[in-house]
Amino acid sequence: MARNEQLIRQHKILQLLEMARFGRTLDEVREDLIADLGLTSLHERTVRRDLEALMAAGFDIQDEQLQRGKVYKLGRTERGIHKITATATELIALSIGRDLLYPLAGTQYWQGIESFWNKIQEEMPEGVWEHYERFRKSVHVMGGPTKSYQKQEGILRTLNRAVAEHRVVEIDYEPVGREVTTRRIEPYGLAVYQSSLYVVAAAAEVTDPDQRMRHWKLDRFRKATALDEWFKPDPDVDVSKHLKNSIGIFSGDSPTQVRIRLGTRAAAWVREDPWHPEQQLTEEPGGTFLLSVPTAHPREVLPKVLALGADAEVIDPPEVRSAVAEVIAQLASAYDVSPVGHSK
Structure with missing residues (x-):
């Protein structure tokens, strides 16, 4: 160590x-x-x-x-041993990636991004840089995040060190709508998902190997302290494979296969914007389509199914179908309108 x-x-x-x-x-x-x-x-x-x-x-x-x-x-x-060269197209690709990583502003990752970007700018011939700037104006990154992890910089440094050293970390964690609790985690790595940072870590108090790994959102960390205590990483834990088991950022090493019947338009949308790299979309007699997709938790599939409206129907498993039906019933009750045009 x-x-x-x-x-x-x-x-x-x-x-x-x-x-x-x-x-x-x-x-x-x-x-x-x-x-x-x-x-x-x-x-x-x-x-x-x-x-x-x-x-x-x-x-x-x-x-x-x-x-x-x-x-x-x-x-x-x-100094200057490794010269950096790049074409205008490569510079555009790098700058787009830089724009997408703005949530990391203020962290050591962003410092690394900016340092590397500045080195590239210094090494580029003036003509190449002018060519890049002219064409970069034609490419726009929309829907960029407004959040930043600058306030969590110290926490992030502690977590990075703990990941590298296999160190147990004591955290003050505040889930949405709940009180702050003190937990002990064994961090394996970090994940970036939809402009948010997550810590992939085992809950130290959980002994069931199928339930230990959790995804802790960095936004909810109030404090993180690396303890003088180390853990032995589970050799069976592969963070990359673990993250591939879900549609989004929910944790789970045993994904459930969900089948959803889609109409023609919904199938086209899912084909354009896949939910999961391992999804399967097959056409059925009558013009409908059957989508089979692995999920780590029913809540992963809920917003996606609801977004497709009546053009999507969960077939199985029953627990996922019931979860969707429950939300639909609640929405129907909330939007129930009386004949005079006033909500009940």
Whole structure:
């Protein structure tokens, strides 16, 4: 664990020095490491040893005595080794991706995005950049998110560190409409879904392997503390496969296959905008279509079925059909209108 922490610190030191045109003092490096890695404390002596280790490994790190103290900076041999080249089309693709990631503004991810984007801009010949800017005006990213995770930056750093170190985290979590509760989680990774960040983590108090993995929305975190306690990751947990089991962001390792009968128009919409990569859409006699799609929870399919109105009917399983029927009954009651035109 200590070796892993040392490598992470040293890699971060190189990043910090690369961004510092006029170098950083030992104390500045120490403070940046604490902030960027979510540490509670870090001794100056540890930072000095890391710098000495990097120098001994052959990195061109120079020190210079200035009025503000001794500063460390990368020498010329460590700058400009990797030249970045890109076409105008590649720049447009990157800039669109950058626009879609605005919810990460204020986090270390966004700092990385901006740093990389600035490097590209500096390396591009003026003619290529002008060509990019001219054509970028013709491509618009609509429906962009208005949210930002800047206020959760510290929490996010703690969680990233916990994922890397397999560390148990104590969180204050506030689900919508409920009181804040203190929980202990074992984080495996992060997921971005519809402009929101989720933590894929096991609930420490749950022993049933089929029920342990949960998706915790970052918006609902009020506090996160990495404990001096570590967990052994379950070798059977593959976060990528785990996330593929649902239509949206609901958790579940045993997806349920839902069958929905669709009309011609609804089938066309589902074909244009698939609900799941493993869905199957087959035509039935009479012009209807049967959609078979895996879901982790009935609530995943509810909004999608309701959005299609009378052009969609859940066939099975019974519990999903009942869940949809219950919502429809509630809506029918809420929208029941008397003959004189007033709601009951």
